[in-house]
Amino acid sequence: MVNKDLLEEIYRRMYEALGPQGWWPGESPFEVCIGAILTQNTNWQNVERAIANLKEAGLLSPQALYALPVEILAEYIRPAGYFRVKARRLKNFIKFLVEEFQASLDNLFSLPLSKARQRLLGVSGIGPETADSILLYAGGKPIFVVDAYTRRILLRHGLATEDMTYQDLQDLFMKHLPPESTLFNEYHALLVAVGKKFCRPRKPLCSACPLKGVENAL
DNA sequence: TGCCAGGCCGGGT
């Protein structure tokens, strides 16, 4: 069903339609981690406000956030939504980073990939997508990020089924594509761009979608 | 004006 040629055709079409995306939209690996947690089920525009608040207050460092009470942090990130939950999740991640890795992402990323992923998943508030986003976009590791857009696009083209798990969908890409972080980076960013533009929930057809009919393109 | 946005957790079956 899904094979290497099809995945490459999908990539080609998206790239030709929308060009390079240059993700992640963050200035440092640490900022990428914060953004990855804040953007859970939330519009990126709202996340940018929250990050801007932290930046403006000089709080965008592991040390500053480590010292900041969770209730205060919550107020800064309010625009990102779910702000009390996310303040807790951020603190969990910061505590993890500071106390187990001397506040150094490089220390975390120096672990074998599967081990680093496992450790991230051990932090309450970091699930598979957030962990993989951190590994790929902050760490430059060759791991494919699956999100709601990825799932919806695959479903809409009959390339996946509802019962497929995160792992199933991730395998679908990683078993057929070369493990290159630059490719995985662009691929996922393009899926998000296409999803935002052409593959909204509840809107059945996307006549302008660059992926229209790819499932039959071989 | 509802619907949607780059999920995840914890409790209940």
Add this chain to the structure above:
DNA sequence: ACCCGGCATGGC
């Protein structure tokens, strides 16, 4: 091993 309610702001 699933299933579901809860979490919240801002744009269109």
